[in-house]
Amino acid sequence: xxxxxxxxxxxxxxxxRGKIPSPMIAWLQNPDLARRGQQLGEVLRFHTALEPHLxxxxxxxxxxxxxxxxxxxSHKKHALKHGIDEWxxxxxxxxxxxxxxxxxxxxxxxxxxxxxxxxxxxxxxYTRAVAEFGERGVVELVAVIGYYGxxxxxxxxxxxxxxxSRANELCDPQFTNAVGQ
Numbered sequence: 001x002x003x004x005x006x007x008x009x010x011x012x013x014x015x016x017r018g019k020i021p022s023p024m025i026a027w028l029q030n031p032d033l034a035r036r037g038q039q040l041g042e043v044l045r046f047h048t049a050l051e052p053h054l055x056x057x058x059x060x061x062x063x064x065x066x067x068x069x070x071x072x073x074s075h076k077k078h079a080l081k082h083g084i085d086e087w088x089x090x091x092x093x094x095x096x097x098x099x100x101x102x103x104x105x106x107x108x109x110x111x112x113x114x115x116x117x118x119x120x121x122x123x124x125x126y127t128r129a130v131a132e133f134g135e136r137g138v139v140e141l142v143a144v145i146g147y148y149g150x151x152x153x154x155x156x157x158x159x160x161x162x163x164x165s166r167a168n169e170l171c172d173p174q175f176t177n178a179v180g181q
Contacts, residue, residue, distance in 0.1 A: 070161030
């Protein structure tokens with residue numbers, strides 16, 4: 001590695017992750033991208049107004065949307081650690097919509113799905129989200145979805161963490177790349 005690549009790695013290892021996040025392996029081709037990308041990820045994972053389980057819920061919905069095996073596998077562990085029920089994770093993995101008993105969780109799920117499927121959210125959903133999380137929280141939630149879209153696409157494009165992070169629950173007969181059956 002170059003001195004710039006080594007410096008970017010040392011910086012992330014010294015942070016709250018304590019290790020190199022998988023997309024950074026690809027991003028290291030541009031050390032400035034690697035450094036800035038991981039810094040944004042650090043902010044979105046560890047320094048938002050959203051509770052950690054809501055961040056992990058948004059990450060799982062995004063990873064499922066992109067069928068990002070490595071992201072799913074990694075963040076499924078974090079989601080369980082932060083109290084997301086196994087049935088919620090299984091339901092999302094199956095492509096079905098869980099019905100949450102907690103309004104905050106339902107709003108996060110609905111907002112994620114709307115952005116990922118339609119590229120926008122309705123006025124009514126936006127109003128509910130702002131009432132629940134404030135504008136800062138909504139901005140941070142949208143940023144989590146966008147960032148983990150980048151992470152998911154990076155993981156998929158470069159098949160990071162495969163085959164060891166293959167998530168069987170995400171596989172379906174239509175999934176045909178090198179990870180598929």
